[in-house]
Amino acid sequence: METFSIAFKVGNLELDAIVTAFDHHRRFKVEMVTNEHDPILLQRLTAGEWKVEQAGQRSISEKGFAAMQEAIDSYLEKIYAAHNILVLTDFSLAASNAAKYAAAMARSFNSINIVLYHSMSVPLATEIPLQTPPPALDFQQEALSKLEELKNEILPISGSGTTVTVRTDERPLVAAVNILAEQLQLGLVIMGITGKGNLERVFIGSNTITVAKECKVPLLVVPANAVFEKIERVVFACDLKKVSETTPTQAIRTLIHKLNAKLYILNVARDGASFNPATINELAALHRLWDEEHPEYHYTDHDDLVQGIMDFTKEHQIQLLITVPREYGFFEGIFHRSMTEKLAYHTHLPLLLFREDK
Structure with a gap:
């Protein structure tokens, strides 16, 4: 739910109107006054x-509804097309690489706003343990200095149409991300997949898992x-x-159009479950959602869901994997397994997570 x-x-x-979106931006409650008794309901x-x-209590013409719908579409287009991106950093090598990736993506989008953010509740990545923590002001000054360095590093990559700003504060990471998402109308949050210090030897850090579970915008x-x-x-x-x-169809569709990319739809099931009678209606629903985009549909069986997906990405030279994970064991599995020789090849593949609408 988003307002x-x-x-x-x-x-x-x-x-002016207040819009509350439901059902992956497919249904909307429109109010001229907060808590209106008989609001407008759109689908x-x-x-x-x-x-x-539901037309509500106000007399609005057909042209009026069209103008209202156009205004909602305009807002959603701005969000879905990721005009505003938040890049999270703890100044680790992985986080810096994620910032460079974001800058290069911004260049391909021609015009975009990037905000580099560091939560001081997440310690700076450092090789040397601190015996006595410095005052909070020193932490803030150091963080701002590092953010400016990172900004100057990615500006040449991002292109002239991109603005880069920096922010740091003491808010907990997840809370800050969701507050900034609303304040800045974020369309995308980007982060690396390693933690700090010794955790850089691991492909998945606890911060990434936490943000992935709670982030209200695509990650x-x-x-x-x-x-x-x-x-x-x-x-x-x-x-x-x-x-x-x-399925956040409109959000995914808009981003695909922005990238001008070819879309593949993949379902990996165990023991032929894709063609179980219980799934026939779901298959039909999947095609209703996506047929207009002319994707390639692929249905395959594999005992290991993650391995099945990774095999597909290798075979088809996929450059971006999108999913709406219901169990974050799936998300963790991709990158934990990347530490093994079997899946090490795939650690180059970015993963775009859309939160399930509940």
């Missing part, structure tokens, strides 16, 4: 058409050795459970 404001025009009258259909489910997880290249092949790995209710 935002819009402005639209009905005839010569300029109106955005899969193909982009709108349906007025792009960038492996430590990933190098940005123009993204031309993207796979959406999904299961066949509540497809219509839980």
Whole structure:
């Protein structure tokens, strides 16, 4: 559930409204006044058409509803197209690489805003343990200095159309991310996948897992050795459970269009479960959601879900993996397994996580 404001025009009258979005931005409650008794209820259909489910207590013409819907679409387009990106950093090598990846992605998008953020509740990455912690002001000054260094490092990569700003404070990381997401109208959060200090020997850090579970906007997880290249092949790995209710179709579609990439839809199942009678309706729903994008559909069996996905990404030279994980064991599994020889090849593959709508 997300709340935002819009402005639209009905005839010569300029109106403001409060919009609450539900169901992966498919249903909207529109109020002219907070807690309105009889609000407007709108539904955005899969193909982009709108349906007025409840007209509310105000007399709004068909043109008025069209202007309202256009204003909502404009807001969503700005969010989905990731005009505003938050890059999290603890100044580790992996975090710095994620910032460079974000800058290169921004260049491919032509115009974008990047905010580099460090939470002082997450200690600075350092090789030497601190015997006596310095005062908080010293931490802040050091963090700001490092953020400015990182900003200057990525500016040449990001291109002239990109603005880069820096922020640091003492808020807990997850709380800060979600507050900034609302304040800055973020479309994407980007972070690396290693922790600090000795944790850099591991491909997944606890901070990444925590943010992945709680982040309200899409999270792009960038492996430590990933190098940005123009993204031309993207796979959406999904299961066949509540497809219509839980798939953020419009968000994924907008990003695919922004990248101008080819979309693959992948379902990996065990023991032929993809063609179990219980999943036929879900298969039909999946096609209704995506057929207009003309993706390549792939259904395969594998005893190991993660291995099945990774095999597919290698075979089809996938450059970005998108998923809506229901169990974060799946997310952890990809990168823990990357420490083994079997999956080490795949640690270059960025993972874009969309939160399940509950």
